[in-house]
Amino acid sequence: MDKKEFIIRQLARTSNKKYEAYVVNRIVHLLDDISIKFITQQYVTRPEGRALTDLFFPQFNLHVEVDEGQHYIKKNTEKDIIRESDIVNATNHKIIRVDVTRPLEEINQKINEIIENIRMLKNYIGFIPWDIDSEFNTETYIKKGYISVSDNVAFRTIKDACNCFGHNYTGYQRAGATHPDNDIMLWFPKLYPNGVWDNQISDDEETIIERNVNAEIAREHVVSHLEKQKGEKYKRIVFARVKGSLGDVLYRFRGLYELDLKASNEIIGLVWRRVLSRVKTYSH
């Protein structure tokens, strides 16, 4: 997918709600800067719970919400969509609201302010222009020397994630892979109930619970880890399998997690705690 397709498809997603479409289109077109990435209808977790924001600028951790004067009612079916989706933890993100019940002049004025804000943020040190080719590219992160949660890193395939840690795969489909550090495993889980595993991740992303739906397998899995049989490892670098904003599969970097031996048991399953949000990369 190139930027043209990405931008046009992102803008087309706002089409059901006419005020949202107006605000999102106007911001993007007047900002008129293809070095700035945007996502429409981004799922986020916040202290208040999960929600959608109408426009998300990942380079600035900035969100725009179109306030139509009535709260968005979540449908029951939506839970299923949310749990597979790429969810951003927006706890420390900035959220700007646009009240579309105001007159058009005021709405446009507010949009101008948002655009000025974004242009100011872009001038800060550390702005990296949106590069749709390199953002999913192994080389980008090998060169950088690390992968960090704060950079919103995701890969399109498991092999791309593996190849940031010394591998040189042309294809790889398994949910686990080795790491140069023998204590660490690369893990590519679905972090939602998926028929085989009842995994979940906390809204703050700090805790992952891993549990097989089959009680017997679940028990064995926990025991073999707690007793460190078969060379099971206590550290995992996690890339969660999610659906991206346009329905594409992504492996989203979540950090390095360590097994919490005290909290894990045969009932709860394995409890993993995040210990690092940034990990070193390795060339092959």
Next chain:
Amino acid sequence: MDKKEFIIRQLARTSNKKYEAYVVNRIVHLLDDISIKFITQQYVTRPEGRALTDLFFPQFNLHVEVDEGQHYIKKNTEKDIIRESDIVNATNHKIIRVDVTRPLEEINQKINEIIENIRMLKNYIGFIPWDIDSEFNTETYIKKGYISVSDNVAFRTIKDACNCFGHNYTGYQRAGATHPDNDIMLWFPKLYPNGVWDNQISDDEETIIERNVNAEIAREHVVSHLEKQKGEKYKRIVFARVKGSLGDVLYRFRGLYELDLKASNEIIGLVWRRVLSRVKTYSH
């Protein structure tokens, strides 16, 4: 309806086709001028036949068509929508095409050219800023002294049209009304088959055919006119009842028509020919 509602609803109509939405939104937002009126998805007649244009600027008789590299296939059901719709004769209008199969930079460049074009046209003598309150207002045309087809004039109600010709109605629902000139009748027909009348207007708007669906009534109607019984008049100022772009009813000025005595007969019906595209208005 105020400008805010009009603009936002017009933009929301483009939402089914993502490239069209991109181009239309980008033009409108970058033009950023609420003195310029626009209509999305305007029905037009052209020498090649009837069609939809994606964006119409009535003040400049300028259309933008988004060329997606494949021709828009008209559904059969669409004929019914078209015949009631407000159709603009675009024979001498300018049409600019945007080829969205090109790279994004080229599309954006083309859009910039269109915007420059429109800004130049606006600087021509004779530009009248879009005023959503006055455009449907009787006083506007009484003050002006005339109503002209080239000004794209329409009214929201029959009484508003009547009151441009010496009446002072607060309500009026009949399809005919008097005019200060005794030879002229004001006429507000549906110019499509509507169950009672099988009226039609030619694509160039120069000819209207009026015929009752009931053969007996049709015959009597023609005879009474050709023999000028009951004070039937040979001249009519026509405001056609149409559905506006947002589904609202409009009475669109078509001109002054005169009965073609030679062409009219009991089989064809009454044939009206346009003799004037501009008529004088009268204060009450």
